Amino acid sequence: MADADVPASVAPLAADKKVDGVPFLAEAPPCRYIKQKLIGKGAYGEAWMVKRAEDGQVFVAKIMDLTSTPEKRRKYAFAEVRCLKNCNHPNVIQYMEDSGVEGSEIVIIMELADACDLGTQLRNGNVTFSEREAGILFTQLILALHHIHSRRVIHRDIKSGNIFLTTCGLLKIGDFGFSQQYDQTVSDSVAGTFLGTPYYLSPEMWRSKRYGKKTDVWAAGVVLYETLAHKRPFQGSSLSDLKRNVLEGHIEPIPDVGREMMELIFSTMNPDPDKRPSTTQILAMPLMQHYTTMFHNIVIRDAKIAPDVKQRIVAAIAKAQDDVKNNNNFVDDADDPR
Structure with missing residues (x-):
């Protein structure tokens, strides 16, 4: 889906989006996910180990900065969300949820594989x-x-x-x-x-x-x-x-x-x-x-x-x-x- 259409209407900024009245992702509570450790960094984003505030379960958050990202790369971000949602298999990293997107960034929450690549x-x-x-x-x-x-x-x-x-x-x-x-x-x-x-x-x-x-x-x-x-x-x-x-x-x-x-x-x-x-x-x-x-x-x-x-x-x-x-x-x- 490299050429997926960008939605005409989009959700609030990832960092500011409220879920049950709290931010989606932050350095400390109150929020839905708490940043724990930076585990990867690329030209257009970062990967963080995060903890879900409600139960302490650990996941990976892939954060893509859309302000400095070329348009085609932005489309890949939408493609990744769609394709992850569409796959459900024990040998595929499991999609959990995403923050929604608008201008600034998109955050995708995924399963953590605990023994590196x-x-x-x-x-x-x-x-x-x-x-x-x-x-x-x-x-x-x-x-x-x-x-x-x-x-x-x-x-x-x-x-x-x-x-x-x-x-x-x-x-x-x-x-x-x-x-x-x-x-x-x-x-x-x-x-x-x-x-x-x-x-x-x-x-x-x-x-x-x-x-x-x-x-x-x-x-x-x-x-x-x-x-x-x-x-x-x-x-x-x-x-x-x-x-x-x-x-x-x-x-x-x-x-x-x-x-x-x-x-x-x-x-x-x-x-x-x-x-x-x-x-x-x-x-x-x-x-x-x-x-x-x-x-x-x-x-x-x-x-x-x-x-x-x-x-x-x-x-x-x-x-x-x-x-x-x-x-x-x-x-x-x-x-x-x-």
Whole structure:
């Protein structure tokens, strides 16, 4: 929904909006959410750990300053709210609420994943994932993408830094700032805007061609490779070098990684999006069926995972397996929303 319409009528300023007579977000009560700790800062906003005043529960508040934000980036803020609202899956960061917007800022309250992001863990070098562990993480990533795609959303910025982990071993996709939601029509290639992080861009994006959900599948394959190899499959000293390496398409096998796993990686990074598998086709692969069953069994046995979360995960797996059985690919249901 990169080109979502800005509402004609808007809510009061985020910092001043009253909920039950108190500000939405502030440094100290009385307010609905209390700032605790700055956890991230970018060109157009900040991310804060916040505490809900009524019960002390901790969340993340993403605050975007709209006064210094280009118009297109403002639209991404509206896109993020809409796409987060439209997704409800245990492997997707959960939307809680937002402040409403007007001129100054928008505040989005989201679930907190308590073990940082995958990219940080890989960069720090203090975590090494076995093939089994990487397979279980990738299964969760594909289950999440499968749900996102079923909701007619393309994420467009899948990368290790946007994949968040929890202390009970769950993976959650976050940061829908570049996401795009589209109306259900007939064409698969839905977007033409060059977005995302360069190391994870698919060949069709580098060629400035129209692209669909398969661009998320490519990026997921890059993340899987990165998780196992502790390096990205394509490097470059400049954007032009990186582009050339991606388009040449040579992927070095990862030492000590099994044949089936490498075949999975190669399939997700097929340079032809028409030959790249959908999330349904990935989940149908024997290796992924094995990891899906393994993930299901781990969730059932893990005492650290809350019962209600277990129920949501089991239901999400069952829904995905039904889609595999019925060959629901969600790849022929989109057109350019513009």
